Amino acid sequence: MKNCYASFVAILSFRFFVFGNIVIGPKLECNEEGLRIHFSPTGSFSGHVYVKGYFFSQYCHLDYSSYLISHPFFFHIPYKSECNVKKERSLEPPGINYNVIVVVQNHKMFLTDADQAYSINCFFRENRTDAGTILSHSLQVSDLNVTNIDNDPVQTQPICSYQVLSGSENGSSVQFASIGDLLYHKWSCESNEMGMLVHTCIVKDAVQNSFTIIDNRGCITDKSLLQPLNYSSSLNSVYAPISAFKFADQMSVFFSCQITLCRKVLNGCEGITPPVCNYIKLPTEGGPIMPVLTPNRQPSIPLVNLIEDTIQGRPFDVTDENLFQAQSQPQILNQPSNHMIAQPQTLTQTNSYRKAHQVDPVTVNATIEKVAQDYAVKLATVIKGLKHSTGTGYGENLAFASSSIAGTAVDMWYNEVKDYDFKKGVFTPTTGHFTQLVWKNSRQVGFGIAVANGAAYIVCNYSPPGNYLGQFKENVFPKKV
Numbered sequence: 001m002k003n004c005y006a007s008f009v010a011i012l013s014f015r016f017f018v019f020g021n022i023v024i025g026p027k028l029e030c031n032e033e034g035l036r037i038h039f040s041p042t043g044s045f046s047g048h049v050y051v052k053g054y055f056f057s058q059y060c061h062l063d064y065s066s067y068l069i070s071h072p073f074f075f076h077i078p079y080k081s082e083c084n085v086k087k088e089r090s091l092e093p094p095g096i097n098y099n100v101i102v103v104v105q106n107h108k109m110f111l112t113d114a115d116q117a118y119s120i121n122c123f124f125r126e127n128r129t130d131a132g133t134i135l136s137h138s139l140q141v142s143d144l145n146v147t148n149i150d151n152d153p154v155q156t157q158p159i160c161s162y163q164v165l166s167g168s169e170n171g172s173s174v175q176f177a178s179i180g181d182l183l184y185h186k187w188s189c190e191s192n193e194m195g196m197l198v199h200t201c202i203v204k205d206a207v208q209n210s211f212t213i214i215d216n217r218g219c220i221t222d223k224s225l226l227q228p229l230n231y232s233s234s235l236n237s238v239y240a241p242i243s244a245f246k247f248a249d250q251m252s253v254f255f256s257c258q259i260t261l262c263r264k265v266l267n268g269c270e271g272i273t274p275p276v277c278n279y280i281k282l283p284t285e286g287g288p289i290m291p292v293l294t295p296n297r298q299p300s301i302p303l304v305n306l307i308e309d310t311i312q313g314r315p316f317d318v319t320d321e322n323l324f325q326a327q328s329q330p331q332i333l334n335q336p337s338n339h340m341i342a343q344p345q346t347l348t349q350t351n352s353y354r355k356a357h358q359v360d361p362v363t364v365n366a367t368i369e370k371v372a373q374d375y376a377v378k379l380a381t382v383i384k385g386l387k388h389s390t391g392t393g394y395g396e397n398l399a400f401a402s403s404s405i406a407g408t409a410v411d412m413w414y415n416e417v418k419d420y421d422f423k424k425g426v427f428t429p430t431t432g433h434f435t436q437l438v439w440k441n442s443r444q445v446g447f448g449i450a451v452a453n454g455a456a457y458i459v460c461n462y463s464p465p466g467n468y469l470g471q472f473k474e475n476v477f478p479k480k481v
Helices: 320-324 336-356 365-384 403-419 431-439
Strands: 010-011 015-018 021-024 029-032 034-039 048-051 061-063 073-078 086-091 094-105 116-125 136-142 146-150 160-166 177-178 180-187 194-204 210-214 238-242 252-261 395-402 443-452 453-463
Touching: 015 034, 034 094, 034 116, 073 094, 160 252, 180 194, 180 252, 210 252, 210 336, 336 431, 336 443, 365 443, 365 453, 395 403, 395 431, 403 431, 403 453
Parallel strands: 146 252
Antiparallel strands: 010 029, 015 021, 029 034, 034 073, 048 061, 048 094, 086 094, 094 116, 116 136, 146 177, 160 180, 180 238, 194 210, 194 252, 395 453, 443 453
């Protein structure tokens, strides 16, 4: 029997670095019904704090990945909860100890060597008669789990390989590592005639969570995880040093990449590999002056040198008429006046459907609006198709339609309701637009629309984002009768 309780705050004397910000001295508070860990970030924190093994639990997880927090906050864990707080009785000294492991994760998806795990202990003595007795509490930094790395070699011709090595790009192969271990990912092809481009690299876990770390151009998507790839002068070998990381509460990490080959003869790899990932400014922005060609120019050497490739193609003709003919520019609906016309209708439709499903309306946020509009223009002019953006931290719905029916985008997203099972309350690829549209916890939105060649590209970003695994029943409700 516990005769009395007291609360005590233990101030730690260490501090740890969080991607350039410092969280100093987490404090532990042991109360009668549960424990609290207090954090005081000196900068902005945008990660996760959760009980180990309960990343997907809404009751054992603080999620700040969608927005920054810079003021003090605490993580409260009841002793009697689903968070697996262990209760142990001690004979000497007599009392009861409550223990739980809490993880502080800074990246929105991965555990890295910048993260910490804490073993939290709250001990209560039994049969204490002195009300001034100090309780004993400890907060210890524990080792993070081992990462299991599974190589996924790319099979193609010529023979190409994907290896994960230790020590250097010429080190020995590894399959197991600890978080933070420096590993060398290496791609190589056995050919002197072919060059290679490494692209579309995806990291997955055992339950099919995924994250693209190298995009389809061969460019890094998250510089906190890895730096630009190192291509050999012969273009048949590429490596990148990467500190080991893993998904929260998952032991295995699966890497897969695609390799595109090109013939080095006659500069066949130029413009393909190595990738150009740095933004080149236009002359109007202070960039290099670009040469201007006109149809009347008579150079001493041909502007185009045509060579027949008997293997890859055939000869073709280029004339001044098609060489210098101005290309028609796409019409972009990017003027504030046009955009403001489309916004109220889209917002009204969105909130009408949200009201029907018993959730509060969303409001337009200017920052989110700009992100959505800029990406809509990119879809129309650069990507020329639908492809989800990366790294924004927002939820996202996309649509592509004739410009005359662009206003039906919200209706198209909502029509997925017919395939959603409210009893199961789980994510499916065919209902993701609908569930994001009516997601209860999403409070702010931004709309973007751009038109090119008669087709409209519509983008809607949501904050906080929806479609979190394990949270559908708490955020997606049936239509009110």
